[in-house]
Amino acid sequence: MSNFLDQFIEDIKTNVPGFIAVSVTEVATGVSYVSHSNKADFDPDIASAFNLEVVKAKLKAISALGLSSSIQDIMITLTDQIHIIDVSEKVDYFIYLAVDSSSANLGMTRALLKKYKKDIVQKL
Structure with a gap:
């Protein structure tokens, strides 16, 4: 799996x-x-542990509101960074990505993440 x-x-x-x-x-x-x-x-494992709580809270909110929608991604914009939490369709895992907002292009970042996510979706 790790390859x-x-x-x-x-x-x-x-x-x-x-x-x-x-x-x-x-x-x-x-x-x-x-x-x-x-x-x-910057420890991404610690960040992911906290972002898991964000995902769970959003799932609870969707349920409480009776929405039939699902999470595609959650974006958090800080003063100098952009954090993207990209949740899998089956909500069994998420990809957490942090980028420097001064050198990242949000459209390109999201497109590349979606492109590379395809391999993970097929193998996880």
Whole structure:
């Protein structure tokens, strides 16, 4: 399993401008399948643990509102970073990606994430 996840990390690191950190995390357990950060003081596993709570809260809100919609992604814009939580269709895992907002292009970042996510969807 780790071969395609390692390739996913390499693709993201190499091709996403402003890359800071990425992880793939299981929703049911909070276990991170893989993670990487370009910054020593930025732990994507800790970030993913907190972002799991964001995903769970949004799922509860959707349920409480009786919506038939599902989460595609959640974006959090900080003053100097953009954080994207891309939830799988079956809500069994999510990809967490952090990029530097001064060098990232949001449209390109989301398109690349969607492109690289296809391999994970087929293998997880």
